[in-house]
Amino acid sequence: MWHREILSIALMNLILFFALLAVHEIGHSAAGMLLGCKYEKFVLIDSNLIGPYTEMYCSNIDSTLIFISGLLITASFSAMLLLGAPTRNLFLTSIGLSIIFSSMDMSIASNIQQLLYPMASMGFMVTAAGEYFMASNYAKNSFNLDLLDIEAEFS
Numbered sequence: 748m749w750h751r752e753i754l755s756i757a758l759m760n761l762i763l764f765f766a767l768l769a770v771h772e773i774g775h776s777a778a779g780m781l782l783g784c785k786y787e788k789f790v791l792i793d794s795n796l797i798g799p800y801t802e803m804y805c806s807n808i809d810s811t812l813i814f815i816s817g818l819l820i821t822a823s824f825s826a827m828l829l830l831g832a833p834t835r836n837l838f839l840t841s842i843g844l845s846i847i848f849s850s851m852d853m854s855i856a857s858n859i860q861q862l863l864y865p866m867a868s869m870g871f872m873v874t875a876a877g878e879y880f881m882a883s884n885y886a887k888n889s890f891n892l893d894l895l896d897i898e899a900e901f902s
Contacts, residue, residue: 752885760878763841765791767821768799771848774820775801778813814856818849836884839877846870 772789784805791799805813825841828834847870854863 756878756881756885759837759881760840763837764844767824767841767844767848770824771817771821771845772799772801774816775813775852776803777820778816779803779805782808782812784808784813811856814852817852818845821845821848836881837877839880840874841877843870843872843874843877846873 769791772791776789779801782805784803786802786804788803789799789801793800803813822842822845825838825845828838828841847867850863850866850870853866854860
């Protein structure tokens with residue numbers, strides 16, 4: 748039943764999105780903590796709708812590593828998806844989201860504001876390719892994580 752496949756893909760995307768978002772912000776906070784920053788806080792959902800961010804106070808520390816740490820940790824998280832056979836199809840989507848989440852950080856770390864849009868665009872293209880391959884494998888019935896077993900609930 749195609750409803751089940753669509754719901755499974757949507758659920759996998761939501762789980763992956765929020766997991767990567769949390770891992771990304773934890774990466775910034777962990778790097779700050781390792782570099783000796785005094786106060787670290789990361790916010791995933793802000794009531795002012797600013798978006799997720801990490802707040803820390805560091806003195807005389809080059810913040811480049813803190814900005815890059817979000818991409819490094821989400822890319823390594825995405826690489827772990829290659830280990831399992833059913834999750835290999837999530838790899839491109841995960842890497843694409845990692846690039847999107849880190850595009851602002853990379854433009855700030857490199858001090859090149861023009862890097863934001865090409866990097867975000869590349870992330871969207873990689874994510875779209877991942878979504879295409881995931882949906883294609885669902886159509887071929889060769890990829891199934893059975894996250895939603897709707898038929899079993901109603902029978």
